[in-house]
Structure formats: C-alpha cells, structure tokens
Amino acid sequence: MDRTERFYKIERLIRQRGSVSFAALREELGVSPATLKRDLQYLRDRLNAPIDYDRFSNGYRFATPWRGDATAHELPGVWFSEKELHALLTMHQLLASLDEADGVLTRHLQPLQERLAAMLGSDEHEAKELMKRVKLIGTARRRVPSRFFEMVGSALTQRQRLSIRYRKRSDRSVSERTVSPQRLVHYRNTWYLDAWCHASDALRRFALDAMEDAQALPERAKAVPLAQLEDELDQGYGIFGGGKLKAQWATLVFDADAAQWVSSEEWHPAQQGEWLADGRYELRLPYADPTELLMDLLRHAGTVEVRAPQALKKAYAQRLQQAAQRTA
Numbered sequence: 276m277d278r279t280e281r282f283y284k285i286e287r288l289i290r291q292r293g294s295v296s297f298a299a300l301r302e303e304l305g306v307s308p309a310t311l312k313r314d315l316q317y318l319r320d321r322l323n324a325p326i327d328y329d330r331f332s333n334g335y336r337f338a339t340p341w342r343g344d345a346t347a348h349e350l351p352g353v354w355f356s357e358k359e360l361h362a363l364l365t366m367h368q369l370l371a372s373l374d375e376a377d378g379v380l381t382r383h384l385q386p387l388q389e390r391l392a393a394m395l396g397s398d399e400h401e402a403k404e405l406m407k408r409v410k411l412i413g414t415a416r417r418r419v420p421s422r423f424f425e426m427v428g429s430a431l432t433q434r435q436r437l438s439i440r441y442r443k444r445s446d447r448s449v450s451e452r453t454v455s456p457q458r459l460v461h462y463r464n465t466w467y468l469d470a471w472c473h474a475s476d477a478l479r480r481f482a483l484d485a486m487e488d489a490q491a492l493p494e495r496a497k498a499v500p501l502a503q504l505e506d507e508l509d510q511g512y513g514i515f516g517g518g519k520l521k522a523q524w525a526t527l528v529f530d531a532d533a534a535q536w537v538s539s540e541e542w543h544p545a546q547q548g549e550w551l552a553d554g555r556y557e558l559r560l561p562y563a564d565p566t567e568l569l570m571d572l573l574r575h576a577g578t579v580e581v582r583a584p585q586a587l588k589k590a591y592a593q594r595l596q597q598a599a600q601r602t603a
Contacts, residue, residue: 281306281314286324294334426489427468431456434496437470440488441481449487454479455496457504462514469508471497478507480514511563512543513571522561525568526583529556533578542571562587569594 281304288295288303301311315335318324325338430437437456442449454470457478461467465482472479478499510522529537534556538548546560562568565587572579572591576598581588 278314282318282322285314285318285326289326289335289337292334294329294332294336296334300335423483423486423489424466426491427456427483427486428459430491430496431459431468434498436473436492436494436496438490438492439481439486442485442487444482444485450474453492454481455499457496457499460514467514469504471499473497478504480508510561512560512565513567515562515564515567522563523584523587524559524561525581525587527558527560527572528580528582529558529575530578531555533575537575565590573598 284304285300288300297308297311301308304311304314306314315326319326326335327338328334329336427437429435435456437454439452439454440449441452453473454468455473456468456470458469459466460469460480465484468481468483470479470481471477512525528551531554534550534554537558538550538556542558543560543562546558548559549557551557568587569590572581573594576595581591
C-alpha cells in the first residue's frame with residue numbers, strides 16, 4: 276500500500292468509526308509506528324485534515340464542530356506519484372518560460388504550483404531545484420499587453436464575442452472587427468487568436484500583439500466545429516494556415532551538410548522525406564501561403580534548392596537576388 280492509499284484509508288476509517296486508536300490504524304495499514312506518525316502529521320500540516328487525538332476515546336477523530344466544519348474537509352480528488360508531481364512542476368516552469376503576457380498565465384497557475392509542491396513533502400526542495408535547472412530560450416519574442424491577453428482568454432472560455440481594433444501588418448491598415456474566439460495558438464514565441472471574423476464571414480488568425488484594443492461583447496460567440504477549424508487553418512505551412520487558399524506541395528532538396536539537421540526536423544506534420552543517393556535530402560511538404568516558408572528557406576540559403584512548384588522557385592530566387600543587391 277503506497278502513501279496515497281494510506282491517506283485515503285486513514286480518512287475513511289475515521290469517518291466510518293468516529294474514533295480510531297493508534298494501534299487499530301497500524302493494524303489496518305500494516306505500517307510501523309514511525310510511518311503512521313509521519314502520515315498523520317502530513318495529513319494535518321500539508322493537507323489541512325482536522326485530525327485530533329481524543330484522550331477520552333484514546334483514538335484519532337475529526338475536529339469537533341466548535342473547531343470548524345470538519346465535514347467540509349476532503350482529500351484532493353486527483354493524486355499523483357512523486358515522479359508525476361516532479362514532471363508537473365517542471366511543465367509549470369516551461370509554461371512560465373512561454374508566458375510573455377506579463378506573467379498572466381504564471382500568476383493564475385501559481386496556487387496550483389504551490390499545492391503541487393506542498394504535496395511532495397520532503398521532496399519539495401528537490402522539485403524547486405529541478406525547476407531552476409530547466410530553461411527555455413526564446414528569440415524574437417513579441418510582447419503582448421496583458422490586458423488584451425486576459426480579455427481574449429476570458430472571452431474564449433466564456434464563449435463571448437469580442438470587438439477588436441486590429442492593425443494589419445501587410446498594408447499597415449487598421450480596422451474594427453467583431454470576432455468569435457475559437458482557439459489560442461502559441462507559435463514561435465508569439466500568441467495568436469483563431470476566430471470567426473463576422474466582417475469577412477470566415478475564419479481568420481489574429482496576432483495578439485497587433486491588437487490595439489479589445490472589448491468583450493454580451494453576444495454569444497459563434498461556434499465553429501474543431502474539424503472545420505483544423506481544415507481551414509492547420510493545413511498550410513506554419514502560422515499561415517491558408518484559409519481558403521488551395522494547398523500546394525513544395526519539393527526542396529538540401530545538400531549533404533544541411534541534410535544532417537533537416538532530416539530530423541518537422542517542418543509540417545504531413546511532410547515526406549527521402550535520402551538521395553548522393554547524400555542529399557529531399558523534403559516535400561504542403562503550404563498555402565508561401566510567406567513563412569520563404570523565410571525558413573532563406574535560413575538555408577546556399578544549401579537548399581527549390582525544385583517545385585515553379586512559382587515558389589521563382590519567389591525564392593527573387594528573395595535571394597534582393598538580398599544580394601542590398602549587400603553589394
């Protein structure tokens with residue numbers, strides 16, 4: 276019987292019998308006196324169980340009503356092993372590293388972190404030390420004003436529509452829109468909102484840092500099936516899902532040096548890769564909007580050949596020419 280099972284059995288025995296002696300608890304649990312003392316102490320100090328020793332009955336019982344409402348006490352409904360708790364606390368640390376919205380996520384999850392750490396007991400220090408040894412390094416991070424992040428998150432969970440003022444970077448225009456939030460997306464150190472845009476009557480993806488204002492509306496958000504959301508926004512390449520644009524397949528060939536890394540990278544969930552006889556690596560992947568794909572190809576300039584389609588090959592060549600002209 277592990278420690279968690281013992282905790283629940285101690286509570287069950289006290290509730291059923293009203294008062295249980297130390298000897299009876301030891302017999303039921305099959306543990307040493309020292310272990311039982313530690314369990315009782317942990318239940319009191321860490322889990323706030325109102326367990327008192329009653330000299331009159333020579334047993335342990337829940338506190339009398341004048342000490343508080345003992346019936347309101349319940350052990351947590353979900354329990355984890357110590358290894359699982361370590362993993363959860365580490366995940367909390369990773370989430371904190373992703374949290375560029377002025378610590379909004381971290382602030383709301385802090386009580387959970389403290390409760391998880393407390394459940395570790397003597398291993399709490401080890402867990403905190405482990406969290407210090409995990410670090411995520413983000414690049415080109417775009418900060419999001421926390422008031423918009425919280426507003427968007429609240430509207431998403433409460434299924435409310437939003438009125439937003441949005442700056443479109445492609446043409447620097449600013450527009451007022453009413454949207455129905457569907458999903459928050461964290462991609463390459465930036466938060467995006469997938470939403471139904473009522474002005475364009477279609478699904479759109481909005482960068483939160485490009486929102487100049489956001490206000491919750493009383494109207495209920497339009498519900499969009501997850502399958503439709505994934506079909507329209509997740510089929511393209513990167514954050515540019517494509518919307519109603521038809522997906523095309525790019526064929527890229529990386530030289531032997533770059534192939535060592537590219538062959539183990541996931542550029543798209545549906546990609547297809549093949550090693551060529553001369554040590555090069557051919558990668559095929561779908562895309563709708565070429566914007567982000569071109570940016571990633573430029574990172575491999577000089578080590579990648581775009582074979583198809585012709586339009587992508589031409590656009591890549593133009594980008595290389597423009598770069599060369601600016602450095603001439």
